[in-house]
Amino acid sequence: MSARDRILQRLAAAHADHGQPAPDPGAWYAARARNESAAERTVRFASMLEAARAEVHRVNAGNWVQKLVDILTAKGIANLLVAPATAHGAAARDGLAGSAIACLAYDRPIEDWKAKLFNDVQASLTAARSAIAETGTLILWPDPQEPRLMSLVPPVHIVLVEASSIHATFFDALRAENWSAGLPTNALLISSPSKTADIQQTLAYGAHGPKELVVLLKEEA
Amino acid sequence: MNQQPIHFMPTVGFRERSKAVVENEFLQKSFRGAMDFLMAKRAAQFPDSGEFESLRTLGEQIRQNSLAKLPELLTRLEANLTRNGIQVHWAETPEEANAIILDICRKHGAKRMVKGKSMVSEEIEFNHAAEAAGVEAIETDMGEYILQLAGEKPSHIIMPAIHKTKQQIAKLFEEKLPGVAYTEDVDTLIQIGRQVLRQKFLEADIGLSGVNFAVAETGTLCLVENEGNGRLSTTAPKVHVAITGIEKVVEKLEHVPPLYSLLTRSATGQNITTYFNMISRPRQPGEKDGPEEVHLVLLDNGRTQPYGDEQLRKTLQCIRCGACMNHCPVYTHIGGHAYGTTYPGPIGEIISPHLMGLEATATLPSASSLCGACGEVCPVKIPIPELLIRLRTEVYSEPRPDAKLRGQGAGHSALMSGIWRAWAAIYGHPALYRAYSWLASRFNWLAPSRQGGWTSVRTPLKPAGKRLRDLIKEQQ
Numbered sequence: 001m002s003a004r005d006r007i008l009q010r011l012a013a014a015h016a017d018h019g020q021p022a023p024d025p026g027a028w029y030a031a032r033a034r035n036e037s038a039a040e041r042t043v044r045f046a047s048m049l050e051a052a053r054a055e056v057h058r059v060n061a062g063n064w065v066q067k068l069v070d071i072l073t074a075k076g077i078a079n080l081l082v083a084p085a086t087a088h089g090a091a092a093r094d095g096l097a098g099s100a101i102a103c104l105a106y107d108r109p110i111e112d113w114k115a116k117l118f119n120d121v122q123a124s125l126t127a128a129r130s131a132i133a134e135t136g137t138l139i140l141w142p143d144p145q146e147p148r149l150m151s152l153v154p155p156v157h158i159v160l161v162e163a164s165s166i167h168a169t170f171f172d173a174l175r176a177e178n179w180s181a182g183l184p185t186n187a188l189l190i191s192s193p194s195k196t197a198d199i200q201q202t203l204a205y206g207a208h209g210p211k212e213l214v215v216l217l218k219e220e221a
Numbered sequence: 222m223n224q225q226p227i228h229f230m231p232t233v234g235f236r237e238r239s240k241a242v243v244e245n246e247f248l249q250k251s252f253r254g255a256m257d258f259l260m261a262k263r264a265a266q267f268p269d270s271g272e273f274e275s276l277r278t279l280g281e282q283i284r285q286n287s288l289a290k291l292p293e294l295l296t297r298l299e300a301n302l303t304r305n306g307i308q309v310h311w312a313e314t315p316e317e318a319n320a321i322i323l324d325i326c327r328k329h330g331a332k333r334m335v336k337g338k339s340m341v342s343e344e345i346e347f348n349h350a351a352e353a354a355g356v357e358a359i360e361t362d363m364g365e366y367i368l369q370l371a372g373e374k375p376s377h378i379i380m381p382a383i384h385k386t387k388q389q390i391a392k393l394f395e396e397k398l399p400g401v402a403y404t405e406d407v408d409t410l411i412q413i414g415r416q417v418l419r420q421k422f423l424e425a426d427i428g429l430s431g432v433n434f435a436v437a438e439t440g441t442l443c444l445v446e447n448e449g450n451g452r453l454s455t456t457a458p459k460v461h462v463a464i465t466g467i468e469k470v471v472e473k474l475e476h477v478p479p480l481y482s483l484l485t486r487s488a489t490g491q492n493i494t495t496y497f498n499m500i501s502r503p504r505q506p507g508e509k510d511g512p513e514e515v516h517l518v519l520l521d522n523g524r525t526q527p528y529g530d531e532q533l534r535k536t537l538q539c540i541r542c543g544a545c546m547n548h549c550p551v552y553t554h555i556g557g558h559a560y561g562t563t564y565p566g567p568i569g570e571i572i573s574p575h576l577m578g579l580e581a582t583a584t585l586p587s588a589s590s591l592c593g594a595c596g597e598v599c600p601v602k603i604p605i606p607e608l609l610i611r612l613r614t615e616v617y618s619e620p621r622p623d624a625k626l627r628g629q630g631a632g633h634s635a636l637m638s639g640i641w642r643a644w645a646a647i648y649g650h651p652a653l654y655r656a657y658s659w660l661a662s663r664f665n666w667l668a669p670s671r672q673g674g675w676t677s678v679r680t681p682l683k684p685a686g687k688r689l690r691d692l693i694k695e696q697q
Contacts, residue, residue: 003521004311007467010525011292016534020289023282025475028275048492110510114457118423135493144507148456152449171478180474183439185505186456189497194449196411197489198364198380200387201258204411207363208418209449209496 029171041133042163046217048136052192053205054213060221065095068158071214072101072123079104081117081124081154083146088160092125106150117149123156130165132173132189138215139173140188148186157210159190163219235584238559248384252553255383259547262490263598280483281602283476284538287468291528294437294470295519301440305502307515315345318520322347322429322462323354325516329460331356331427335418337444337451338362339431340378340541341464341520344563344576347429358429359421361450363414370397376557378564379488379543384556418450428454428512432465433540434480435517438473442517444498445484447491452498461500461512467519468528468537480540483600487542523576529625532611536571538601543568545595545605551588560585567595571608579616579628586612662688 001009036044046056059067072080079102083089089105096103104121126146128138138159142148151157167173170189174180179187194209205211242248267273287294299309312318326334334356336342348369351358360369364382368375370393375381382390387405394413395403401413430451434443442463444451455461471477485491504511527533546552546566557565562573562582570585586609589595595605619638620630647657661684668683675682687695 002311003313003317007311007313007519007521007525008292008295010521011295011467011528014529014534016291016528016531017289017293020286021282023279023286023476025279025283025479028279028479032272106509108509110457111459114423118419137493144505144509147509147511148452149510152452152456169478170481171475174474174478180438183441183474183499183501185500185502185508185511187499187501188452189493190495191493192447192495194447195495196363196448198362198367198382199385199390199407199410201255201380201383202387202407204408206415207411207448207450208361208415208422208453 025171026175029169034168036168038164038166041166041168042217042219045131045133045136045163045166046215048133049191049213049215050136052136053195054136054192054215056215056217059216059218061218062221064160064216064218065091067216068092068125069095069099069101071158072096073099075123075156075212077123077156078102079120079122080158081106081121081150083126083150085145086127088127089125089145106147110147110149117153121154123158124150124154125158125160126151128159128161128165128190130167130173130177131161132168132170133166134169135191137170137189137191140190141184142186142188143184148188151188151190152209155206155210156212156214157190157193158214158216160216160218163217233561235559235561235588238561239555239588242556242559243554248556249554251384251386252556255380256547256553259380259490263487263544263547264490266486266490266492276479276483277600277602279479280540280600281538283471283480284540284601285535287471287476288528288534288537290472291467291470294472295467298435298437298440298470299519301437302517303440305440307440307442307501307503307517310516310518311521312518313521315520315522318345318464318518318522319347319350321518322464323350323356325460325462325514326351326354326356326427329427329514331458331460333421333425334358334427334429335361335421335425335450335454335458336365337428337430337446337454338365338381339429339464340375340563341431341466342429343375344522345464345520347464359418359425361418361421361448361454362446363411363448363450366414366418367393370394374558374563376565377543377546378541378568384558422450422453422457425454425458427460427462428456428458430455430461430463432463432469432517433484434477435465435470436474436477437470440501441474442500443477443481444500445481445494445496446498447495449496452496455498455500456511459512460514460516461503462516462518463500464518464520467521467524468539480601484540484542487544487598487600523578523627526575526626527572533575533608533626535603536575536608538603539568539572540601541568542600544598544600548594548598550590550592550594555588560588567605567609568603571603571605571612574612574615574626574628578631579612579626580631581628583616583628583632586610586616658684658688658690662686662691 081104084105193213194207196207310321367382377383433445503515527536552566574582616632665684
């Protein structure tokens with residue numbers, strides 16, 4: 001008999017299942033649902049993120065690329081990693097054309113340029129799939145165009161998020177988007193720049209991930 | 222605090238280790254300060270006790286539901302992970318778990334491992350097994366990295382280096398890291414760690430992590446963290462191995478948000494952590510990063526023992542937030558190392574006897590004043606004080622051949638039992654009691670000056686020269 005079978009046999013011998021009632025998180029969240037407008041929710045989302053040391057900029061479809069260029073210039077950033085196969089990645093690349101900021105593309109497997117990604121890339125731009133107001137959280141589902149390390153390795157991470165995609169809670173997000181029907185290779189919640197309090201409970205930013213989290217919060221013009 | 226021995230022997234030296242910490246004024250102050258800080262941060266996250274009570278009731282239901290269906294959920298988790306391309310391994314003992322992980326290393330020729338924070342990897346003492354097998358296993362959580370440089374073990378499950386000061390860490394970095402000058406600036410120290418470990422992430426050929434929740438419904442491994450080292454360990458190397466105890470499974474994805482909220486608010490008083498990392502697959506065709514292979518090791522190591530007992534099963538509801546230790550007056554005075562176990566504090570006192578047997582852990586269930594704080598703050602309502610009393614009973618009762626707990630009766634003493642039996646007889650029979658109390662008051666000068674554990678910190682007990690009944694009689 002294998003280790004697996006022995007473990008499962010010991011567990012089964014306990015006859016622990018007495019048909020207890022199933023937990024109902026839906027009812028718990030429904031009972032605490034806020035009656036708030038989309039605008040109020042957007043404000044709550046932005047203020048939670050700002051309280052967690054993220055920079056939030058209100059933008060719209062017409063001005064976000066210019067805002068991006070301005071932010072990069074103000075921070076003295078020399079290069080930006082984008083996903084050129086996405087609409088926002090292509091728009092950012094076009095916006096940076098002719099500027100002093102180099103545009104880099106995550107267009108090949110990590111093995112071909114790992115050291116460069118770790119050592120040379122200064123900032124990245126990704127989209128967020130949606131967001132959570134309660135905790136000021138960005139939801140990212142990395143994919144072949146916008147891989148996992150893009151939002152992790154560069155010291156500055158810039159995220160474009162639509163205000164219309166903000167859910168009230170994490171629970172609402174996964175219910176509304178029906179996550180249980182299929183999750184990607186990696187799904188992420190990001191709520192602040194990387195941080196640690198491992199030395200004498202003193203909060204320090206930029207532990208292993210991005211030192212700065214910049215959010216471009218895109219609203220209807 | 223001294224460097225801890227490589228292998229854990231909780232019972233041996235528990236008193237001595239505790240005494241050393243209690244007598245160290247500096248450590249007393251620093252533990253007190255750290256625990257006060259964590260308690261205040263947690264309290265600020267639960268301003269509404271009604272909300273807290275209803276959320277922890279939901280958390281308790283979710284964990285009890287997971288445990289009730291555990292064999293079925295583990296089978297479903299395995300089937301869904303396998304369907305997603307994640308390889309599942311089962312280990313009954315730490316030795317088996319270490320062998321499985323090292324075998325994966327060997328197959329890939331992996332010599333450089335980066336580790337995200339994993340208490341289960343501490344439990345199986347993986348780093349020693351890795352070293353013996355020629356695999357360099359680097360801890361990448363800042364606190365764990367500091368302890369690895371110092372050759373110490375974590376003293377807290379959430380804040381592993383809570384016993385260390387920035388001065389000690391400054392000195393440690395100066396001594397152990399080439400070209401690093403002494404600095405007490407915390408930001409600078411963290412940036413030094415970041416630079417050293419970034420190179421390790423770049424070079425690593427395998428990553429190891431723990432798991433906070435394993436979702437049976439979708440075949441997903443969830444990891445909670447702030448630093449980003451967990452994401453790097455599970456994304457940058459070409460192979461990722463996750464290890465977890467068999468109890469960490471939950472049935473549905475929608476069970477995760479309440480538990481995650483309870484975990485971060487109870488642990489560090491954060492409304493959410495920086496990252497919540499949900500892994501469901503290895504790298505798929507066309508994807509440009511992520512590990513090509515993902516493995517999950519499911520560890521028993523004694524967990525099936527409490528599972529077999531309805532009361533003790535509640536031990537397995539734990540989501541490892543550490544709130545019980547933050548609120549424990551004993552932990553605050555003796556610190557994490559004194560316990561001599563991977564999991565210190567109240568949760569350690571109730572889980573370690575199952576992982577290590579009651580022989581090795583006989584003193585632990587008594588390392589509590591039963592004040593009840595641990596049970597009150599537990600986000601999944603584990604009745605820790607009740608379980609401590611149960612384990613005390615198991616330790617000190619007469620050994621039974623049909624005992625279900627390993628090491629039952631380990632603390633039993635025939636002399637002690639005899640004394641208590643005599644006491645019960647005397648106090649149960651009025652005539653016997655009268656005779657005994659008459660003798661005890663007349664011959665009170667015979668009371669020994671050393672009375673075992675009682676006199677180690679107290680003055681000896683001596684019966685009064687006159688009994689209460691004699692005094693009353695004189696008054697009448």
